[in-house]
Amino acid sequence: MTSLTQTRPAQLCTFWLDGLFFGVDVAHVQEVLRYQEMTTVPRAPRAVRGLINLRGQIVTAVDLRCRLGLPDRSAELWPMNVIVRSRGEVQSLLVDDIGDVMDTNDYLLEPVPPHLPGAIRDALVGVMSLPGTILLVLDPDRAVDCSTAPEPVGGTP
Amino acid sequence: MDDDAEIIAEFLVESHENLDQLDRDLVELEQQPGSRELLSSVFRTIHTIKGTSGFLAFNRLEELTHAGENLLSRLRDGELQLTEGLAGVLLEMVDVVRALLGLIEQSGTDAGGEVEVDPVVARLRTALSPMVEEASRGTSADVSKPADRDGFETLAGARSSTNGAEASSTNDAVEEQTDRRSAVDSSVRVDIDLLDSLVQQVGELVLTRNQILQKSDNVEDVELLRAAQRLDLVASELQESVMKTRMQPIGQVWAKMPRIVRDLAHQLGREVDLHMEGHETELDRSLLEALRDPLTHLVRNAMDHGIERPGDRAAKGKPAKGVLSLRAFHESGQVVIEIADDGAGIDPARIGEVAVQRGLVSRDQLSRMDAREVIALIFQPGFSTADEVTNVSGRGVGMDVVRTNIERIGGTVDMSSQPGRGTTCRVRIPLTLAIIPALVVEEAGDRYAIPQANLVELVRLEGEELRRSVEVLAGAPVLRLRGHLLPLVSLAEVLGGERGDADEITVVVVASDDLRFGLCVGQVHDTQEIVVKPIGRQLKGMSTYAGATIMGDGKVSLILDIGGIAQTEAVASVVEQAVETRHTSADETALLVLEVSGGRRAALPLHEVARLEEFSAEIIERTGSTEVVQYRDGILPLVRLADAIGLPSPARPEVPLSVVVHEDGGRMVGIVIDKVLDVVETELALSDVGRRQGVLGSAVVQDRVTDLVDLDAVVRLAGAAV
Numbered sequence: 001m002t003s004l005t006q007t008r009p010a011q012l013c014t015f016w017l018d019g020l021f022f023g024v025d026v027a028h029v030q031e032v033l034r035y036q037e038m039t040t041v042p043r044a045p046r047a048v049r050g051l052i053n054l055r056g057q058i059v060t061a062v063d064l065r066c067r068l069g070l071p072d073r074s075a076e077l078w079p080m081n082v083i084v085r086s087r088g089e090v091q092s093l094l095v096d097d098i099g100d101v102m103d104t105n106d107y108l109l110e111p112v113p114p115h116l117p118g119a120i121r122d123a124l125v126g127v128m129s130l131p132g133t134i135l136l137v138l139d140p141d142r143a144v145d146c147s148t149a150p151e152p153v154g155g156t157p
Numbered sequence: 158m159d160d161d162a163e164i165i166a167e168f169l170v171e172s173h174e175n176l177d178q179l180d181r182d183l184v185e186l187e188q189q190p191g192s193r194e195l196l197s198s199v200f201r202t203i204h205t206i207k208g209t210s211g212f213l214a215f216n217r218l219e220e221l222t223h224a225g226e227n228l229l230s231r232l233r234d235g236e237l238q239l240t241e242g243l244a245g246v247l248l249e250m251v252d253v254v255r256a257l258l259g260l261i262e263q264s265g266t267d268a269g270g271e272v273e274v275d276p277v278v279a280r281l282r283t284a285l286s287p288m289v290e291e292a293s294r295g296t297s298a299d300v301s302k303p304a305d306r307d308g309f310e311t312l313a314g315a316r317s318s319t320n321g322a323e324a325s326s327t328n329d330a331v332e333e334q335t336d337r338r339s340a341v342d343s344s345v346r347v348d349i350d351l352l353d354s355l356v357q358q359v360g361e362l363v364l365t366r367n368q369i370l371q372k373s374d375n376v377e378d379v380e381l382l383r384a385a386q387r388l389d390l391v392a393s394e395l396q397e398s399v400m401k402t403r404m405q406p407i408g409q410v411w412a413k414m415p416r417i418v419r420d421l422a423h424q425l426g427r428e429v430d431l432h433m434e435g436h437e438t439e440l441d442r443s444l445l446e447a448l449r450d451p452l453t454h455l456v457r458n459a460m461d462h463g464i465e466r467p468g469d470r471a472a473k474g475k476p477a478k479g480v481l482s483l484r485a486f487h488e489s490g491q492v493v494i495e496i497a498d499d500g501a502g503i504d505p506a507r508i509g510e511v512a513v514q515r516g517l518v519s520r521d522q523l524s525r526m527d528a529r530e531v532i533a534l535i536f537q538p539g540f541s542t543a544d545e546v547t548n549v550s551g552r553g554v555g556m557d558v559v560r561t562n563i564e565r566i567g568g569t570v571d572m573s574s575q576p577g578r579g580t581t582c583r584v585r586i587p588l589t590l591a592i593i594p595a596l597v598v599e600e601a602g603d604r605y606a607i608p609q610a611n612l613v614e615l616v617r618l619e620g621e622e623l624r625r626s627v628e629v630l631a632g633a634p635v636l637r638l639r640g641h642l643l644p645l646v647s648l649a650e651v652l653g654g655e656r657g658d659a660d661e662i663t664v665v666v667v668a669s670d671d672l673r674f675g676l677c678v679g680q681v682h683d684t685q686e687i688v689v690k691p692i693g694r695q696l697k698g699m700s701t702y703a704g705a706t707i708m709g710d711g712k713v714s715l716i717l718d719i720g721g722i723a724q725t726e727a728v729a730s731v732v733e734q735a736v737e738t739r740h741t742s743a744d745e746t747a748l749l750v751l752e753v754s755g756g757r758r759a760a761l762p763l764h765e766v767a768r769l770e771e772f773s774a775e776i777i778e779r780t781g782s783t784e785v786v787q788y789r790d791g792i793l794p795l796v797r798l799a800d801a802i803g804l805p806s807p808a809r810p811e812v813p814l815s816v817v818v819h820e821d822g823g824r825m826v827g828i829v830i831d832k833v834l835d836v837v838e839t840e841l842a843l844s845d846v847g848r849r850q851g852v853l854g855s856a857v858v859q860d861r862v863t864d865l866v867d868l869d870a871v872v873r874l875a876g877a878a879v
Binding site: 037041042043047050051052053056057058059060062087089091145 | 691694
C-alpha cells in the first residue's frame with residue numbers, strides 16, 4: 001500500500017472512453033487538443049492510428065480504445081487528443097471526450113481489480129473510488145505501448 | 158605532419174580557454190577555499206592538459222601539470238587545505254603552463270626556450286611532501302610550518318623569475334603574435350545543444366518557407382511574391398550555413414590514426430605504411446562522433462587480421478611493409494570511407510568453418526551461400542576467427558558492433574576481399590541526418606518520401622512496352638531494363654495493399670548498398686528538401702520507414718527506408734541471383750524450376766526461356782491435333798509438358814495456362830506447365846535415373862529430385878505435330 005500512495009498523482013487529467021472514466025497524471029500531460037488530421041501508417045500496430053503534426057513535431061496517435069481492447073468508436077465520433085510525454089517522446093492518446101482536471105488528494109489509490117480485462121489492467125496504475133463513479137488511473141508509458149495491444153475484440157468485424 | 162599541427166592547434170585553442178577558466182577558478186577559490194566544486198573543476202582542467210600533453214609528447218608540460226595535478230588531487234580530496242601559499246604556487250604553475258603553450262605555439266615544441274619548469278615543479282613537490290607527512294603522521298604544525306614558509310619564500314623569488322621568462326618569450330614573439338593567435342581568435346566554441354537547436358529551428362523555417370512558397374504560387378500580389386522569393390533564397394542560404402557549422406572534416410577522426418597504427422604495428426610486430434586521402438571530406442559532427450569508434454575498430458582489425466607479419470609477407474613475395482590506406486570522399490550525397498589493406502584477405506572457407514563451429518549458420522545454410530554472403534557473416538554477433546584473444550581484437554565483440562553503430566547513423570558497411578591480396582571495407586554514411594533531398598511519391602492518396610541517396614532513375618512504362626518489359630517469375634515481377642533484370646516491388650503491396658493491374662506503371666529505380674530494385678508507385682511528385690523527424694517508438698521496429706517529415710501543406714509524410722524494404726520484400730536474394738547470372742561460372746547452370754502434373758518438378762535451362770506467358774483457356778484453338786494460340790501476330794504451338802515427358806496431365810480447363818515460350822531460330826514453341834517455382838543457380842549433377850523420352854535425366858535441385866527437360870525432344874514433338 002505504501003508504494004501505491006507514494007506514486008499517487010495529485011492531479012489527474014480525466015477523459016472518457018466507451019463510458020469508462022479514466023485519468024492520467026497532469027505532470028505527464030502537455031496539452032489537450034481537438035481532433036487533428038492524421039497520416040496513417042500502413043502496417044503499423046493496429047492501435048497506432050496515425051501521425052499528427054503538432055507544431056512541427058511529429059506525434060504518434062495511439063487509439064486508447066484499441067489499445068485497451070474496447071470496441072471501436074463509431075465513425076461520427078471524432079476522437080480528442082490527450083498529448084502526453086512519455087520517455088522523452090511526445091505521444092497522443094486518442095480518447096472519446098475530455099473531462100476536468102481533478103484534484104484527487106482526498107481519494108485513495110486502490111489496487112486494480114484483478115478481474116479487469118488484461119489489456120486494461122496492464123495499463124493502469126490503480127483505481128480511485130469517487131462518489132458515483134470509478135476513476136481508472138492510467139500509466140502513460142504503458143498506455144502508449146502498443147506491443148501488447150490485443151487483437152480486435154468480437155463485435156467489431 | 159599536418160595532422161600533428163592540426164591537433165596541436167586544437168590543443169592550444171582548448172588549453173587557452175581552459176587556462177582562462179583556471180585563472181578565474183583559482184582566484185575564486187582563494188575567496189572560498191573550501192569549495193570542492195571549484196577544486197574539482199581546477200583539477201579536471203589540469204588533468205586534461207596533462208593528458209593531452211602526454212599524448213603529444215610535450216614532456217616538460219606534462220611533468221609540470223603532473224606535479225600540479227598531484228597537489229590538486231590532495232586538495233580536492235580534502236587532505237590539504239588551500240592556503241594562500243598553495244594558491245600562489247598553483248597560479249604560478251598556470252603562468253608557466255601558459256608560457257609553455259606560448260612556446261609550443263611558436264616553435265611546435267615545449268623543449269628549449271627560456272621557460273623554466275623545474276623550479277616550479279620542485280616547489281609543487283615540496284608544497285606537497287611535508288603536507289603529506291603531516292597528514293600521515295598527524296603531528297603538530299611545527300614540522301610543516303617552516304617548510305611551508307620556506308616554500309613560500311622561494312616561491313616569491315621564483316615567481317618573478319618565471320614572470321621574466323614569460324615576458325621575454327612574449328617579447329620575442331610580439332610581431333608574430335597577431336598572426337599566430339589568429340587560430341585562437343578567429344574561432345568561437347559554441348555549445349553543441351545550441352547548434353542542434355539552430356538546426357531544428359532552421360528545419361522549421363525551411364518547412365514554413367515551403368508552405369509560403371506553395372501558397373504564393375496562386376497569388377497575384379507581386380510584392381508578396383518577391384518577398385516569398387527572397388525568403389526562399391535566404392532560408393536556403395541560412396540552412397546551408399547552419400549545416401556547415403555542424404560540418405567537420407573527417408581529418409579530425411583520422412588525426413589519431415597514425416599514432417594508433419604506429420602503436421599497434423609495434424605491439425603486433427607488423428610493419429605498416431599508412432596512407433590517408435581525403436582529410437578535408439566533411440560530414441555532420443554528430444556523425445563524425447559516431448564514426449570514431451567503428452573506424453578505429455576497423456583499422457585495428459585490418460592490422461590484426463589483415464596485414465601479415467613481415468616474415469609471412471616476404472614468404473608470399475610481398476614487400477615486408479604492409480599498406481593500410483584510408484580514403485574518404487563524397488559520392489552521390491554520401492560520404493564513403495574506405496579502409497583497405499594489402500594483407501592476407503578473408504578466406505571465405507575459413508569464415509564459413511568458424512561460423513558453423515559457433516553455430517551461427519548450419520552447414521546446409523552455408524552451402525547455399527555465395528562468397529559475399531559468407532564474408533558478411535563476420536558481421537554476425539559473436540563471430541571471431543582469432544585463435545587467441547589479444548587485447549587488440551578477438552573477443553568476438555566487434556564487427557557486429559561496428560555494423561550496428563554505423564547503421565544507427567543511417568550508414569552501411571560492406572566488406573570485399575581477395576584472398577592473399579587484401580581486404581577493403583567500405584563504409585557509407587549520409588552527409589547529414591537532419592535535412593535531406595527526397596523524391597515525393599504518392600500511393601493510395603498518401604505521400605511518401607524516398608531519400609535522394611537511394612534514387613537511381615525513374616522509368617515509366619505503358620501499353621505494349623509494359624507487356625514486353627515486365628515479366629512475372631514465380632509470382633515475382635521483374636523488369637528488363639537495358640539488359641538487366643530488375644526485381645519489381647509494388648509500393649502498394651509493401652504498404653499492405655493490393656497490387657493494382659494498371660496499363661501503365663511508374664517505376665522508381667532505387668538502390669541500397671549494391672541492391673537495386675524497382676519500386677512501382679502510384680504517382681511521382683517532385684523532389685524537395687525534407688527535414689527528417691524521428692517517429693515514435695511504436696514504429697521504430699518497422700523496417701519500412703526511416704522516419705517522417707512534414708510537407709509543405711503541413712501534413713505528415715513517412716520516409717521510406719529503401720534498405721529495409723529490400724530486406725522485408727526479400728529482393729536481396731533475387732538481386733544476388735540476377736547479379737550472379739552475369740558471371741556464372743562454367744559449372745553452374747541457371748535453371749527455371751517448374752511444377753508439372755500436379756506436384757512433380759521439372760527444370761529447363763533458363764537461357765532457353767524467351768518469356769513466360771499466361772493464356773486463358775478460352776483462347777486456345779486447335780489445328781489438327783495441336784493446341785495453338787494466336788500470339789504476337791503469329792501462331793504459337795503449345796506442348797503440354799506433362800504429356801511430353803510422360804506424366805499424367807490433369808485437365809484443368811478453368812485455370813489459365815502458364816506457358817514457357819521457347820524460341821529457336823525464329824520458331825516459337827509454348828510449353829504448358831502448371832506453374833513456375835523458382836529460378837536457381839546450381840551445379841548440375843545429372844543422373845541417368847528417370848531418363849526417358851523428353852527427359853535428359855534427373856538431378857537434385859533445391860534438395861528435391863527434379864527432371865531435366867530435353868527441350869529439343871519436346872520441341873520436336875511440337876514440330877512433328879505442326
